[in-house]
Amino acid sequence: MNYQIPEIDLKALFLGHKGENVDIFKEVLLKMVDEHVGWRQNYQPQDLPVITPFDKSSKSFQDTTDHMRSVFNELSSKLRSESLPWHTAGRFWGHMNSETLMPAIIAYSTAMLWNGNNVAYESSPGTSQMEEEVGHQLCKMMSYKAGESWGHICADGSIANFEGLWYARNMKSLPLAIKEVAPEYVEGKSEWELLNMSTDEILDIMDKLPEKMDEIKAKSARSGRHLTKLGKWLIPQTKHYSWLKAGDILGVGLDAVEAIDVDSTYHMDIEKLEIRIRELAAQNIPILGVVGVVGSTEEGQIDHIHKMVALREKLMKEGIYFYIHVDAAYGGYARAIFLDENDNFIDYDKIDEVYARNNVFKDMKLKDEWLTDDVYNAFKAMSQVESVTIDPHKMGYIPYSAGAIAIKDIRMRDAISYFATYVFEKGADIPALLGAYIMEGSKAGATAAAVWTAHKVLPLNITGYGKLMGASIEGAFRFYNFLKNKKFHVNGKVITAYPLTRPDFNMVDYVFNEEGNTDLEKMNKLNHDFFDYSSYVKGDLYSNEFFTSHTDFAVPDYGNSPLEYVQSLGFTKGEWDRVEKVTILRACALSPYAHDPEVFEDYAAKIEKAMQENLEKVYTYENVMQDNLDKILTYQMN
């Protein structure tokens, strides 16, 4: 069904930080449970219940249910005592945790009663169709062409990234296999040229060779051949470990995974990328592919995909081609904020008008602060890359686990698929055995139901997810502005907060420093100690009044990219060279409520107070430890 989408009120779509919508939650949940039970009862209604009233009155039945109830008491206690209160509207500024969409939770819970397995259409006709639909929705969100593109749900972003490298690896090797099986199709090409054919060119040749496809694939990288010839897989310097695992697992090898420096605002440096590609080309080493990151794990930054694409176009004229995979596990859904009511990418000069019409951003000044040309153009250019990882369980506000991958050209699917005979269901485009086209095998139909339901409720454009993305970005910028030069007075010292950089999206990194401090190690310790008091590390999970997370930017992963920031805080280059690390506090601004100025202001006062208290704990503990260490030891010994 295509729904007439009403003006979406985000407050109606979450359980609420105090469970405000528990009435709606239970209503819909129980309705779905009852409808499931009705379905069970009315399948062959002449069949009687096998669990009889007498069974239910028996001692073993009662004992078993009481045993089960006891286990649930333990489960409930463990969950309540050992979980983080990320649900709070304004106190959790840490990890990627937050409320998830109520419709997704209910859909998952109740689709689970049917327990479809989307590995095969036969076992899950309903949810297999939903997964296919979700794949096409994600493609549309990337502005990939309908009918020519494809996508599916994965267990998580790492698996989606592995699959991206799997596509790239097998695609890159196909020309070498064609050369063996049908050399007339690549006549006159040198090995260098074979390894620099574009994805389009390769797929067009494969189209002409359907009867030789299996033979060609059998001689591609999947055979174990050519792996050492495929060249380098280039990733940003901040290299997320999932890309190291990818290189290891896919047999490309860590030796083939190379990092390209990021600049001082944590984007892959495209000039350095070009230099490195040319250096490698001069040594006859091809480029297997380049990974652009949309929403980096530690900073939420958006790589300049448009510049990557432009570089590829330039180098293609010189006979150099590389596959581009965009790791938008975190930021993928943010493309919805650039799509209008008809899913068209909004012209830059129409953005304000479209946002105003859809009530996106309560304060358009914050939008202006956020939206740069580069951010706009990077999202726009995502339509031109071969594949993209998008995690519904991150900015899709879907419960774990739900990752996804979308590919621009559905024909690439054959580069990794199994079985010679391609069986599709019901004359449509839905694989009978999805497991033959993806890494995973068995997979929950419930995940597809959850994502499908969320996408139906919140379309992947400005009327739905775009609005939620706007709320998240606006909340992030409120927090960012709140932090800027915020001062705390603790034990006679002045402590100031310094955000790292203007966020491209909704992640705010920052540090505290003591006025006049020029010792970088001391600052790192201050921030680490502050994190300890503002997290699960020290003190109680549940009574903490402010939560944050932390990370280290150190030379092995970041090179000197943090230097500019560190210098802006008054540290010398010598100090940076000595310490080679800066400890950063990190906030993913995911709360769907904190964009509201009233809500934010209320919490701003509360978290300012909580920060003050946590800083005081740091300093008190410090003083006690430093001034009284001997005394304490003496006491203890008596």
Next chain:
Amino acid sequence: MNYQIPEIDLKALFLGHKGENVDIFKEVLLKMVDEHVGWRQNYQPQDLPVITPFDKSSKSFQDTTDHMRSVFNELSSKLRSESLPWHTAGRFWGHMNSETLMPAIIAYSTAMLWNGNNVAYESSPGTSQMEEEVGHQLCKMMSYKAGESWGHICADGSIANFEGLWYARNMKSLPLAIKEVAPEYVEGKSEWELLNMSTDEILDIMDKLPEKMDEIKAKSARSGRHLTKLGKWLIPQTKHYSWLKAGDILGVGLDAVEAIDVDSTYHMDIEKLEIRIRELAAQNIPILGVVGVVGSTEEGQIDHIHKMVALREKLMKEGIYFYIHVDAAYGGYARAIFLDENDNFIDYDKIDEVYARNNVFKDMKLKDEWLTDDVYNAFKAMSQVESVTIDPHKMGYIPYSAGAIAIKDIRMRDAISYFATYVFEKGADIPALLGAYIMEGSKAGATAAAVWTAHKVLPLNITGYGKLMGASIEGAFRFYNFLKNKKFHVNGKVITAYPLTRPDFNMVDYVFNEEGNTDLEKMNKLNHDFFDYSSYVKGDLYSNEFFTSHTDFAVPDYGNSPLEYVQSLGFTKGEWDRVEKVTILRACALSPYAHDPEVFEDYAAKIEKAMQENLEKVYTYENVMQDNLDKILTYQMN
């Protein structure tokens, strides 16, 4: 908590095929929801709700909830109209679908409200501990030594299998890397000897080189080196496509994946395995590893793991070593039926006594029919292999997606792990970043909660899961005996059912044949047509009265292993050689109710009638088509 386990009544642990336990389901579900909401409310109770009564009365809020309700109407309709009625107590004898455990469903649904991400302890302290506990429980079920073994939950069995090959691949390459980095530890060993070191020997050397571990790993297969030297990965002939994908994805290559014939009862032929290993050794080709299958996808058969282990011991004396991975995705939980109340593997001559004490098997004659020495010994020997895939979402009766892997020696974890500094939480053995030790990244804490809860309610021994396994096996043997020589009279013809082979577990394969028929193609068509009428293919999903699934045993995957069976049905070897394929009907007997003789007898009559009707449909349709084809065509043309 350690619970005093009462006499478990399986009927108390499922929703019921007519929703008989929906009262208990709702009671526990709502209690858990309420306790979650209480947790939200009481975190900083001074914080006010952000969704106010006025918000909830607004038009946009009402419109949004009504929109959501409309989407749920569509979801409910789709699920009810496009799902299979596997919940029936006795009419579904097809795919691996059935009721799942009510405690697992409720635990998943409610843990999802907290939405922990088990990739990192920091984001999910409670459910990370549960996953660690589940891993140890699975190890204990394999009789791996406590404290020395490890396991974790995976997205599914394919991922677990990939991880098994990842372990094997990296382990196999370590000696080559040690030779480069610390040659004194493998002094005097030839390359052949390096590639035939046992897992224990390699791990003992690695233990002595902690400071060189990273350097050694950097030169292992993860670097991309050595991949072509590691030898063959041997799998059973019936090669599940997940093993082809594994070879492709892990860079070992399909050329290195070799199939070993299965015998006429569908077990890997260990004699042929030995012959092939010796042939390869004679050519200086090492064996990367051997896969034994416990619960084959199409037959549920149990490979003779004890013979594989014995062969390895024999060959080790000749300097040949291979890694063994057991793919017990399907059958892993069945090991619980061999563990007594104290989790000890039951002596063969004590089995009847232990089963009687725990009310396992209503009819011990069926147990006798099932339990052979080979099945017993195969399960026993699982404790001696390096790694094993076990899927909670198959015989664990846990909702999708929940696979798992267990490794015998926790030290193997370092062969695939990332990061030089190994950080563990709370002084315990729980990784701070689980994602650094496994393939996946983000993963649902809810899955861990579901499996943990199920394992707490049903211990992994004869008092819990063992009993459920017994019910499933008993149900399978009732169906097997029901089918044996069952005759149907249709249109003057006699149709007889013939089971394929005595099941090792709970899967029953069978065919129908027309008396006197010697045309194998005709029999294949009969069974395929019967499947069409007994599945989603023809007619309605919901009104079908009997469900089955089907598969083809064809020469490319099965060689001549089906020949003996085909000949027993009266077909000649010539006929087999002509057709090279037999279409098989396949029943996974998962119903937790059908083991009960009263329930089974009730349904036996019903499904006999439904089979009769579906056979009649086949023959009626056949007759119409064959007798009247010309007439129909003539009608259509007029």
